[in-house]
Amino acid sequence: MAEIPEMVKINRIVRENSDTRTFFFGEKMEITPGQFLMVWVPGLGEKPFSVSYMGEETGITVFRRGKFTERLFSMKKGDIIGVRGPYGNGFGIKDNACVVGGGCGIAPLGPLIEKLDDPLVIIGAKSSDGLIFSKRFAGAKIATDDGSSGFHGFTTDLLEKVIRNRRFGMVYACGPEIMMKRVFDMCEENGTECQVSLERYVKCGFGICGHCDIDGFMICKDGPVFCSYQLRQMKSFGSRAKLKSGKKVSVAEYAGWRCR
Amino acid sequence: MGLEVEISGLKLNNPTVLASGILGVSRKMIERVIDNGAGAVTIKSISYEGREGHNNPTVISMENGLMNAVGYSNPGAEESSKEFSGLNDMKAPVIASVIGQETGDFVKVVKALEKCGFSALEVPLSCPHTPGFGTLAGQDTPEKTGEITKAVCSATDLPVFVKLSPNTKNIGEVAMAAERAGASGITAVNTMGPGMVINIEARKPVLAFGVGGISGPALKPVAVRCVYDVYESVRIPVIGTGGVTNGRDAIEMIMAGASCVGIGSAVYYRGIDVFRKICAEMEEWMKKNGYKNIEEMVGAAHG
Numbered sequence: 102m103a104e105i106p107e108m109v110k111i112n113r114i115v116r117e118n119s120d121t122r123t124f125f126f127g128e129k130m131e132i133t134p135g136q137f138l139m140v141w142v143p144g145l146g147e148k149p150f151s152v153s154y155m156g157e158e159t160g161i162t163v164f165r166r167g168k169f170t171e172r173l174f175s176m177k178k179g180d181i182i183g184v185r186g187p188y189g190n191g192f193g194i195k196d197n198a199c200v201v202g203g204g205c206g207i208a209p210l211g212p213l214i215e216k217l218d219d220p221l222v223i224i225g226a227k228s229s230d231g232l233i234f235s236k237r238f239a240g241a242k243i244a245t246d247d248g249s250s251g252f253h254g255f256t257t258d259l260l261e262k263v264i265r266n267r268r269f270g271m272v273y274a275c276g277p278e279i280m281m282k283r284v285f286d287m288c289e290e291n292g293t294e295c296q297v298s299l300e301r302y303v304k305c306g307f308g309i310c311g312h313c314d315i316d317g318f319m320i321c322k323d324g325p326v327f328c329s330y331q332l333r334q335m336k337s338f339g340s341r342a343k344l345k346s347g348k349k350v351s352v353a354e355y356a357g358w359r360c361r
Numbered sequence: 362m363g364l365e366v367e368i369s370g371l372k373l374n375n376p377t378v379l380a381s382g383i384l385g386v387s388r389k390m391i392e393r394v395i396d397n398g399a400g401a402v403t404i405k406s407i408s409y410e411g412r413e414g415h416n417n418p419t420v421i422s423m424e425n426g427l428m429n430a431v432g433y434s435n436p437g438a439e440e441s442s443k444e445f446s447g448l449n450d451m452k453a454p455v456i457a458s459v460i461g462q463e464t465g466d467f468v469k470v471v472k473a474l475e476k477c478g479f480s481a482l483e484v485p486l487s488c489p490h491t492p493g494f495g496t497l498a499g500q501d502t503p504e505k506t507g508e509i510t511k512a513v514c515s516a517t518d519l520p521v522f523v524k525l526s527p528n529t530k531n532i533g534e535v536a537m538a539a540e541r542a543g544a545s546g547i548t549a550v551n552t553m554g555p556g557m558v559i560n561i562e563a564r565k566p567v568l569a570f571g572v573g574g575i576s577g578p579a580l581k582p583v584a585v586r587c588v589y590d591v592y593e594s595v596r597i598p599v600i601g602t603g604g605v606t607n608g609r610d611a612i613e614m615i616m617a618g619a620s621c622v623g624i625g626s627a628v629y630y631r632g633i634d635v636f637r638k639i640c641a642e643m644e645e646w647m648k649k650n651g652y653k654n655i656e657e658m659v660g661a662a663h664g
Contacts, residue, residue, distance in 0.1 A: 104422035108562035139418075143565040147417035183563060305420035309383050309629045310431060311405070317389030346411040347386060348436040349444075 104307060106141040106183030112158060113178055117233045121205060122174060123153060123162045126184065130159050133191030134213035135298055135326045139306045141183030142172055149303045151209030151275075151325070152187060162233065164205035166360040188306045189325045192296055195271035199223070199263065201284055203256050203276025207233050209298050209325075210275050214238055221263065225256030225276070257283040264291055271296060278352045282339030285332050297332065298325045301342055302359075312347065362647060364640055366400070366655050368598045368620045369520035369545035371454045371480050373400035376611065376643075376655050377636045380602050380625030381406055381458040381483060381524070382431065384633070388445055395453045398637030400621065403483055404445060406458040409469045411437030415490075416569035421558060426577030426604070427626045428556055430490040430570035433460060438473035448478035456522070458483045462493045464509050468516045481519050484509060487526030487551035489574045495551070501526045503538035514543035522600060524548035525591070527583045533594030540595045548600040548623065549587045552576045577626035580604040585617045592618025592660050606630055608642025615655060616662040 109126040116122055132155045140161065141147040148169050154160030165174050176182065192213045198220040202210045207224055211234055214222055222241035226232045229250035235243060243251025244259040252259045257280055260272070264287065272295040274284040281297040288295040301313040301320045308322030316335045318324060323331075332338055342355035350358070364375035378401045379385060379394050385404035394402050414434025421428050435441065448455045457479040461467040471482060486506050488495030499505055506523060514521050523539035525532055527550040536547050552574025558567045566572070584603020591599050601614035602623025611622045627635045652658055 105558060105567050106418065106560060106563075108560065141418060141563075141567075143560070143563040146569065181562065183560065183567075304417060304431065305429075307420075307422065307629060308633070309427075309626070310420055310429075311384040311386040311390050312434070314384075314387050314390050317387065317393045343436075345413045346434050346436050347405075348411055348440055 104185050106139070106147070106185045108181045109184050111176060111178055111180050111182065114176075117162060118231055120165045121162060121233055123160045124173065124176075125154065125158045125160045128159055129157055130155070130187060132159065132187045132212070134216055135191035135209050136187035136189045137209070137325060138184050138186040139188065139303070141185070142169065143183065145169060145172055147183070149188070149306065149321070151298065153208040153211045155212045162205065162208040162211070168361065186306065188321055190323065192273060192298075192326050193328070195294075197270035199260070199269045199272045201225070201256050201260055201272065201274040201276070202234070203280045204231065205233060206274070206276030206280070206298075208275070210273060211237065213273060221267075221269075223256050223259055223263070225259070256280060257287065260284060261287060264288075264293065269293055273297070277356070278339055285329070285338070288329065294329050295332075296326050296328050299327060299338070300325065302345055312343070314343075362644065362653050364400075364643060364655060366621050368600070369481065369522070371401065371520065373454065373621060375400040375636075375640045376615065376621035377624050377639055378456070378600055378602075378621050379403055379636075380623040381485065382429075383625040383628055391455060392451065394633065394636070395451060397634045398640055399453060399624070400636070401454040401456060401480070403456040403458055403623075405435060406433055406460045406485060407435050407438055407441045407470055407474065408433060408460050409438045409466050409473065411435060411440065418568055421567055421573075422629065423558060423579070426575050426579035427629060428554070428558060428568065428573040428575050429552070430555070430568045430573035432570060433488065433491045433494060438470045442473050442477055445474070445477045445479070454480035456481045456483050458485060459513065460485060460488075460494055462498060464512045467509055467513050471513055471516045475517065479519060481522060481545070482513065482517060483522045483524055483548055484513050485524035485548075485551055487524055489526065489528065489552060489555045490570055490572055496526050496528060501529050501535060503534050506535050507538040507542040510539045510542035510544050520545035522546040522548045524551055525587070526551050527553040527580070527587050527603065532587050533590045536591040536595045540597050544597060546598045546600060547591050547595060548602055549591045550580075550584050550603050553580050553583055576604065577630070578604050578606060581610060585613060588614060588617040588619050589662065592663065605639070608639050608646055611639050611643055612646060612658060615658045616660070618660045618663065620655075620659055
């Protein structure tokens with residue numbers, strides 16, 4: 102067993118919006134929705150990306166936010182990048198589901214939605230031009246912060262309305278951590294189970310270095326998807342995250358640092 | 362029959378010790394490792410100032426082992442003293458790993474961590490992939506090892522384990538220097554190398570630092586030989602570390618002269634409950650072969 106990056110060719114690149122692109126590799130991989138790949142750009146670094154398309158082609162949907170993603174955006178069809186994985190646990194499939202994706206957080210939820218039986222999907226963004234996968238999931242309810250499309254408000258505001266009138270077997274969420282914390286709190290009040298996909302700085306990807314630890318849980322091995330009973334044990338969920346040195350800071354500071 | 366061991370005053374329920382650099386980043390994580398059967402745990406190395414370490418990729422898995430160049434990332438002594446406070450409540454001894462560039466840096470870290478409740482200190486003078494530290498800074502010579510060990514031992518009442526490099530020409534001499542300077546035990550060994558893995562399609566070394574330390578099964582025979590040599594050279598006990606993945610490996614290490622065994626890369630091969638698995642395998646082998654305790658196997662391959 103060896104786990105070193107394998108170089109794969111970028112088959113095609115799809116523009117999702119001005120700051121988000123999906124990169125497709127030709128490789129077919131055995132993947133569970135919610136799992137991630139470690140993507141290596143030689144000479145620059147290696148970062149985790151959730152798989153957003155699975156099947157004959159494997160895709161990752163990337164939001165441009167720092168040096169690494171900037172370099173990915175400069176790549177063209179036919180260029181090669183390194184990939185290892187898939188890593189992590191992925192989502193557990195439950196019927197009668199509601200799926201909430203905020204911004205680029207919709208990426209890991211894409212292949213999940215395709216596996217679920219008629220879920221209620223909420224896709225949100227700051228404004229209509231930031232929406233991702235709204236055509237791929239045409240039946241989705243839309244929420245925008247500025248009201249430029251669909252419901253005027255946060256995805257969590259829309260979820261609150263929806264959850265009041267319907268009991269779901271599972272609520273799935275991915276997006277900014279503050280949003281996921283709100284979803285979790287809402288589900289707790291409502292007595293509904295949820296699964297959220299968390300993000301932290303990942304090093305090894307296979308559960309030995311411990312860097313992505315949140316209160317004893319490893320994002321890369323135990324996660325990135327965590328259920329309600331695990332989230333209840335995580336004091337740092339929605340509040341603290343670690344920088345590259347391991348120093349703990351607020352999730353807001355962490356998010357800013359990740360955009361360097 | 363029992364697996365209990367006592368090493369330099371530390372009482373362990375079994376001889377498995379979490380090696381430094383694996384999982385030991387938070388109080389919650391070491392609690393989890395102890396819940397999974399570790400007899401003792403070593404935290405990830407702490408320097409006085411925080412360090413970001415090397416860029417990713419930092420850890421890769423090869424055919425016969427792991428290779429890493431994490432580069433001693435850690436939040437620094439002050440942050441770490443908060444994370445690891447009140448360790449007296451833990452169900453197994455917790456060992457702090459202390460690093461520095463200058464001799465005085467080690468002492469500063471020891472002082473910063475002194476109220477945490479660590480049971481012992483480990484001083485690695487042997488990292489092969491971090492400029493300014495370990496073998497890249499010449500800390501693995503008998504002279505430098507003696508100097509740093511002496512300074513650390515004068516700054517603490519805790520037992521001090523000095524962690525040695527498998528690359529040193531005469532590891533016995535370095536162990537003797539540590540013993541003379543007051544070390545309570547030797548941890549043998551750190552990762553070997555450094556080595557390099559090149560991705561031929563990318564035409565680049567895979568690790569961002571280029572080179573990294575090798576651990577896991579590839580390291581085991583080298584580690585067993587080092588433990589054997591150290592056991593011949595000193596009277597202080599040895600934590601045998603390097604490629605131990607199952608119960609038979611652990612017993613081999615003990616027969617080479619180790620009083621307990623470090624477990625690191627095996628977490629990758631067999632999961633976080635590898636400690637419990639190794640203990641069960643050791644017990645089964647000991648029962649079958651008529652051994653009643655660990656002590657009677659220590660150094661059994663000598664003489």
